[in-house]
Amino acid sequence: MTELNRDSELPAILCLTDSCDRPESELFIGLRNAGFDVDVMCNPKGRNYQRLVDEGLVAQPMALKNRFDKEGTEAIRSQLSKKHYEVIHAYNPRALACGLRASKGTDIKVVAYRGVIGNISFVNPESWITFLHPRVSKIVCVADAIKDYLASLHFLWMHIPDSKLQRIYKGHDLAWYQAEPADLSEFGVPEDALVVCCTGRNSPRKGFDDLIQAMNHLPTDANVHLLLVGDVINSEEIRQLAEQSPLADRIHFTGYRNDAPAIAAASDVFVLPSKGREGLPRAVIEAMVYGVAPVVTSVGGMPELVEDGVSGLVVPPEHPAALAAAIDRLIRDRALAGALGAAARDRIARDFHTSMTVRETGELYKSLTGRS
Structure with missing residues (x-):
């Protein structure tokens, strides 16, 4: 770990995902190269798993079965006890639900990722253990259309504050x-x-x-x-x-x-x-x-x-x-x-270049942890 990270000038991030694709994997690597202390828990059967291992990013393998995976939740809780993480970034609903449960009682900021429109509702109990959970600090939307959809959700007095929503395109490289x-x-x-x-x-x-x-x-x-x-x-x-x-x-x-x-x-x-x-x-x-x-x-x-x-x-x-x-x-x-x-x-x-995704995601982490 660099002196920069030991001094906590940039926050430590725990990323929870499944079989991450190339853009996700390169985002994690890009964030590490930018000076962030990034650890990843992900599915060892994923195509990009070995690349993340080679880069020293995998904290431990994890393949969540569902949103109530007890073993997976305990694995996340165990990892949180090993290091002072300031942000959890969950890249799918299973990871989000388990990450929220594992970090209960902490002040860790929780960031969710949303890549599609639909299937979120104030009258759906499952939405309250994921994207509508009050401890979710930010929902990163892969497109403005998704951000607008989430902003349009209302039930009685309830809605998702605009301050919780941010569009960051998933980046690529030719x-x-x-x-x-x-x-x-x-x-x-x-x-x-x-x-x-x-x-x-x-x-x-x-x-x-x-x-x-x-x-x-x-x-x-x-x-x-x-x-x-x-x-x-x-x-x-x-x-x-x-x-x-x-x-x-x-x-x-x-x-x-x-x-x-x-x-x-x-x-x-x-x-x-x-x-x-x-x-x-x-x-x-x-x-x-x-x-x-x-x-x-x-x-x-x-x-x-x-x-x-x-x-x-x-x-x-x-x-x-x-x-x-x-x-x-x-x-x-x-x-x-x-x-x-x-x-x-x-x-x-x-x-839609990956460098833009790295920069904007890094700025999000810094803003959430008071470093911007």
Whole structure:
């Protein structure tokens, strides 16, 4: 530990998470490099776990089963007894609930992370053991849309004070993304095809049905193929929609893939037709990093991520005709698609860089502990 940290000029932080992704992991490393005394408790099965171990950041492994995990709560309480932490930063509801319980009776500031819209209510008891708990000092929102949603919650006289809410974008770095574009022929996509890619979880709110209907609106002379990446292959409803489409032979399901970014990189257009609740979708960011023009719906944080007509196209949700028009515009105007893709890549590098996340998170910690 540096002399700076021993003198407590910067606060000691305990980060509680699960299988942290690359942006989270690099945030922890960036904070440590900026002089913060950061320890992490996280899932040892996570892809980035060993990198955190190598950086000396893992205080102890932890895989919380639920919001009432007694063993996990005791592990957090044990770690708190080993060092004078001033801030707990919890990156998911399970970690938040257990962290609040473990730190009961202390004056530790508790910071929560929120990446999606919805599922918080003043009449929901589970919300009171997480984001609405009175000991939560700050809720870091990954997008302004999430911050606005939380600020809009009211019940009788109760609301979340604006002072508790702060937007900090999750940062990335172009250097993290070095995948070679995938060979799409294994999915039956012709070499000369114009490829539309969509990656997402098997959830009705992701709008796969709208995307398939949008495909049906495209001109029949357009050599367009659609790649649906992820466990949507398990949706009987979506598979039936695809089979019934007049373009059924141009709709391909890849199943879950570890190389999803490489598939997006090999595509001409990336689409996320969500119906709601999005924060800053990683799949869209990955496509933008690889210079693929995005088409997204105007829900959640996506209009913050994609500037309509500048770094992609934004259309209304649940509007297959508008979605089809945007896709058709890009496949017919390859120069526009290229320009939007290049601008999308620049936008991530300029406005969503990990250094900004490190700086803003560090300023938050200092402000909470009276060091600003």
